[in-house]
Structures are given as C-alpha cells and as structure tokens.
Amino acid sequence: MASTSRTRTGRGRGRGRGRGGRGGGSSSLPPPPSTLPLIIEEFFIIVYEDPLVKKALPKKFADYLDGQEPAKVYLRAADCGPRLWTVEVLFDGQGRMYLDKGWENFAIAHGVDFGCYVHFKYEGDDVLTVKVFDGTMCRKYYYSDDEDTDDESDDDVKPCIHPL
Secondary structure: OOOOOOOOHHHHOOOHHHOOOOOOOOOOOOOOHOOOOOOOEEEEEEEOOOOOOOEOOHHHHHHHHHOOOOEEEEEEEOOOOOOOEEEEEEEEOOOOEEOOOOHHHHHHHHHOOOOOOOEEEEEEEEEEEEEEEOOOOOOOOOOOOOOOOOOEEEEEEOEEOOOO
C-alpha cells in the first residue's frame, strides 16, 4: 500500500473573514471608555460608623455633579410612597460630598444601622431614590400608611412600616 501524506499549508485561506478577519467598513465596536461621558446614576455606601451622622457619598458622584453642587437633595425611599426627605448637602472643598442635616431623620425612619448597605439612584433634579439593605445583604422593604404627604415637616419622623 502506498502511503500518502497530506500537508495543511494554507489553513484558513479562501474562507470567510470570521473573527478578527481583515476587511474594510465601519466598526460596530463602542468607543473606548476614555471617550465615553461620565454618567454616575447609581452607587451605594456601606454604613461602617454611626448611622445617624453625616454620610460621605462617593467622590465620583460628587465629580459628576461638578458645577451643579446642590445645597440640598431630596431622598425618596423606594416602595415607601411619594414622600421626599429634604437633606442638606455639604462639600468640603476637596471634592467630597456629604449628606448632613436631614439624614438622621431619614436613617431613623428607614432603619439604617451599622452594617447596612444603602443604594442610591440619581433621578435628576436633586432627587435620589434610596434602597436599604441589611447586614445580610437582603433588602428592607417598607411601605407607608401615611396618606397625607403634603406640608409634612422633616423634623416629624414618621417611620415607614416594615412588613412582618
């Protein structure tokens, strides 16, 4: 029997471009990250210290608001009615942003405690929707039984009710 040997020279030639093939035309790849606009809409903080004192927000979020630094923000607890909690904002001149006066009332009403993860979503117009997660990383769900949300004082802490 005669032995025949086959060589595999020219592998891949004559086939379609496939992955990484050369060819003209426009690329459908997104631009590199350095050319994309900085959009910080969601972030979280972990409560490592006293939950009732002012809370620092991520520097990237403060940078995102550069030039639009609000004197106050409005916190809305997700799934807890339409109430907005007014919280004063401090900037320290070094790019740090803090939730200050008003945070304590919000934290008490929503059970923010040591070890909680607090998720924020920026809705625009200085409004942040907030979700609170306990130390086991499970979300705390609340509802409000207060139908009257007009002219409500932020000094009057009416907690949302945690369903049992």
